[in-house]
Amino acid sequence: MKKRASSSSVSPIKNKRVKTQSEQPRIDHFFGSPSKVKAGAASSGSPQFIEGSSSSKGVSSKNASSQMEVIDVDALELDQTPPPASNPLKQRAELDVEPPKSLVISSAAHSENRLLSTDFLPLDSVPIDYDPDAQPSNTPLAPYSLLTHALVSLSETRSRIAIINILTNLLRTIISKHPSSLLPAVYLLSNSLGPQFIPIELGLGSSIISHSIQQISGLTSAALKRMYNTSGDPGDVAFAAKSNVRTLIPHSPLTVPYVYESLLKISRCKGQGAGKAKQKIVDKLLLAASGEEVRYLTRTLCQNLRVGAVRTSILTALARAFVLATPGHNTAVEPNIAKPLDTENITEEYKKAEGLIKQVYVKHPSYDQIIPALLEKGLDSLAERVPLAVGIPLLPMLGSPTRSLDEIYDRLRDNQFSAEFKYDGQRAQIHASRTPSGIPAVKIFSRHLEDMTSKYPDVIGLLELVFATSDNLSSFILDAEIVAIDPTTGEIQPFQKLAGRARKDVNIRDVQVAVCVYAFDLMYLNEKPLLERTFRERRDLLRSTFSPRKAPQEDSNLAYFDFVESCESEEGKSSIEEFLLKAVEQRCEGLMVKLLDSVPADETSAKRNSRTKSLPSTYEPDVRTSGWLKLKRDYIDGMSDSLDVIPIGAWHGNGRKAQWWSPVLLALWNPETGRPVALCKCMSGFSDVFYTAMRAKYSLDSDFCSKQPVWECDLGGFKPDVYFKPHEVWELRGADITESPVSVAALGMASSTRGLSLRFPRFIRVREDKSIETASSPSFLVDIWKNQQGKKTSLGGKDEGELLDAEIEESDLELSESDDFGGAD
Known part of the structure; x- marks a missing residue:
């Protein structure tokens, strides 16, 4: 099944003379009111004339010539050649990142004829039969039109095999003919500007992009709004708007490194005048773009490529x-x-x-x-x-969900394990090394690798103390949970307390919520990686290297340090059961059960149970293994796990909910397609305060809500009244999972004709610690569904797509705004 053809464009709009800024009405959604730009901001020079195409609805050449508008080319700095002393790699240095050695950029203008995306040979052939030398590009830097050609091809297919072939052939061409362009090409394909742990943000408002489209096309904001209402995509609007424009001054063709460099320049624009500086760069890019380049350049600026390259x-x-x-x-x-x-x-x-x-x-x-x-x-x-290194976060190891202690004993058999408190805090990966000056270099990363070092100056102070008192410690990487505590008693506080702390650039004197670092794993110690060691060995090293710093202490400005509370399997099953109850009483989410020693596969166990061919106790980044099992307090009753879902749409409420969105359409994240896939409707668990805040966030006047399906989502049989921009994650729990003719979540994985859905879903909280790419996947849903088979309750049965509009319980109405936060998984 093919997507909408990316080359389709909006019907040409009859050209009108550009109105003054004050005459242009506000454009909803993407095309907001453009910011005012002073005319002639730069020195005067040769003007560029833009006139309507003679093919636009029969406009005569006489009328077209009367519609000419002047754009100051010099003000837009069309020459792509930087001053000799400039070095675009310094942009990385200013972000405190060592520039990659392979990215050697020269933005000198090309003299050869421009290559359009349609000039290249197809990229969807089998890679073994593909010849990269046959492509027409022969310049040192990869033309942006080559990357655009690949993006067009990607947008026309949903086949994973075809997507892999297109990407393979594109990258092979760049490796062969334009190797210095490989790094920026990969980042542009990834719809990012750098690694996740480097905070690089474009910070482009919709008004800047819409104003640039007006600037290059000569169309009014009203005309652009009509085009946007038709297509629903800024890239399509920009493509259609510029297709009616011809320039009298040729521009140097865009290159992949130059586009990437320009995006980095936009991210570096700060302070007074940043908006004008960003506007100038965007104008320059869109003026130099041609054909499909306009469409995908605009989508890149909007950070929504709409292709399946994950x-x-x-x-x-x-x-x-x-x-x-x-x-x-x-x-x-x-x-x-x-x-x-x-x-x-x-x-x-x-x-x-x-x-x-x-x-x-x-x-x-x-x-x-x-x-x-x-x-x-x-x-x-x-x-x-390229080894594991201090300062570069590794993807965290994840736990597999289980339903009960009986299931844990069945999976781990007679092998020894440790049960640990699963704290309701924020997971933190802490990197530290001793510098020559003696002051430790410390980085703290979140579960999804965001740098949150400046959020925890009290933790930094703690680690400085650790290095000052440990002569044999030179570097380490440890896994921990940062939890809010009462500084007087050391008692664990709810996650909402931790969520109340400022998120960045915190001064240690301003810290109002004390925290404790509960360490539970050690992945690197004194220049030696520990990932291949067993959990027993890693835990022993952790406890022998560090010492607890428990409350109360004289220096109350520093964070506290302790090891996770644990109970060993040798103490017996009854002790583990009591330990689970203790965890719930102390505001923990449940237990993490970890195998102490690896168990290799053997023929007997493989025949008995294919799921337990081997039981690893090594640290496996980005993997859910049988060596780590999680048992939440919610697992004991109802569904075996909560789900992390993405709101993607809603319906108009009825009765007392008429002023709100209810129900809300929720989705899983499908890593195979790189888009959300609809799961179920939900209208339970929301407070009136939350409903009000949600309606304000997802208003039709915002950038997060639209009457048209603007954002790429697999909706299945759901047809909501409005569509939400997928950008946040909610935690959801239900009675059980059932087959559904409406949902397409996990279609083909559990049934060839039906997807899976959730019965009696109930909203728990917003997961601000997660991005949509870390939401639950269809395969995760299938695992839970398989575990619940044979354990159906009287609520079982097939979901026929109907939703019971149950009344909100009184307890729901008592929820406050603090319920909008959630802890780490």
Whole structure:
């Protein structure tokens, strides 16, 4: 099934003379009121004339010439050549990031004819049969039209095989012909400007982009609004608007490094005059863009490419591209390093390379180091050249959900394990190393790798104290939960207390909520990685290296430090049951059960239960293994786990809810397609305060709500009254999971004709600690569904798509705004 053809455009709008800024009405949603820009802001120079195309609804050349508008080209700095002393890599340095060695950018204007996206050969062929040298581009820097050509191809398919082939052939072409463009190309494909742990944000408001489209097209804001209401996509509007424009002054063709460099410049615009500076760069990009470049450049500026290139697909394609990068293809890889291609075992070569790159990425998720290493020596010894490193967060290990203690004992059999409190706080990955000056360098990362170091100056002070009192400690990476506590008694406080702290640039004197760092794992110690060691070994090193600092203490400005409270399986099942009750009494979410020693696969266990062929106790980044099992207090009754879902739409409420959105359509995140997939409606668990806040956030005048399906989502049989922009995660719990003819979540995974849905869903809280990419997936839902089979309650049965509009219980109305927050998983 193909998507809407990306080349479709909105019908041309009859050209009108541009009105003055004061005459332009406000445009809803994306096209907001443009900011005022002073005319002639730069020195005068040769004017650029833009006139309506003679094909636009029969406009005569005489009338067209009367509609000419003047744009000051010099004010837009159309020359892409920077001053000789400039270095775009300094943009990384200003963000406190070492610039990647492979990104050597020269923005000199090209003199050859411009290549359009339609000039390139197809990219969807089988990679083994694809010849990158046949592509017409022969410049040192990859033309942006080549990347656009790939994006057009990606937008026309939903087939994962086709997506992988397109990406593989694109990356192989860049490796072969434009190696210095590989890093910026990968970031542009990823719809990002850098690694997750580097806070780089475009910070572009809709008014800047809409004003630029008006500037280059000569159309009024009213005309742009009509076009937007028709298409619902800013990229389509920009494409249609500029298709009616021809320029009398040619522009240098855009290159991939130049576009990426320009986006970095936008992210660096701060302080007074930042809006005008950003406007200038956007104007320059859109003026130089041509054809489909306009569409995808605009989508990039809006940070919504609307193609199915997700992280897994990009890593897979990158691996396959380097497998195919042989000496005969003029690759950047050193000829004496690259090996002859074994076409007979190409599938095995692909699998090996994919496993290697994904293994490296989960331990070191930064293309800034991975891609230069690949370009230098290919896939050989990549893991040794890009290792686990202090200061670069690894993707966290995750726990598999279980329903009961009986299930835990059944999975782990007679092997020893440790049960730990699952605290309701914020998961933190703490990196620290001793500098030559003696002051430790500390970084604190969230569950999804965001840098939150400036949020916890009290934790930084604690670690400085640790280094000051430990002569044998040089570096470490530990996994922990930061929890709010009572500084007098040390008692654990609710997560809402922690959520009340400021989020960045906190002064230690302003800290009002005391916290304790509960450490539960150690992944790196004194320049040695510990991931391959058993949990028993890692825990022993953790407890022998660090000492608890419990409340109360004289220095109340510093955070406290302790190890997670635990209970060993040797103490007996009754002790574990009592420990679970104790965890609930102390405001914990439940238990984390961790295997102490790895159990290798054996023939007997493999025959008895395929799910337990092996039981690892090593630290496995970004993996849910049987070595870590989680048992939440909510698991004991009802569904075996809560779900992290994404609100993507809603209906108009009835009765007393008429002023609000109710019910709300919720979705899972499908990592295979890179978009949300509808799961169920929900109208239970919301307070009146939450309903009011939600209606204000998702108003039709906002950028988060639309009457048209603007954002890419798989809706199945659901047809909401309004559509929400997928951008936040809610926690949801229900009675059980059932098959549904309306939902398309997990379609084909549990049933060939039906998806899965949730019966009697109930909202728990907003998960501000999660991004939509970390929401629950269809495969996670299927795992829960399989676990509940044979354990149906009287509420069982098939979901026919109807929703009971149950009255809100009194307890629901007592919820306050603090329920909008949630802890780490």
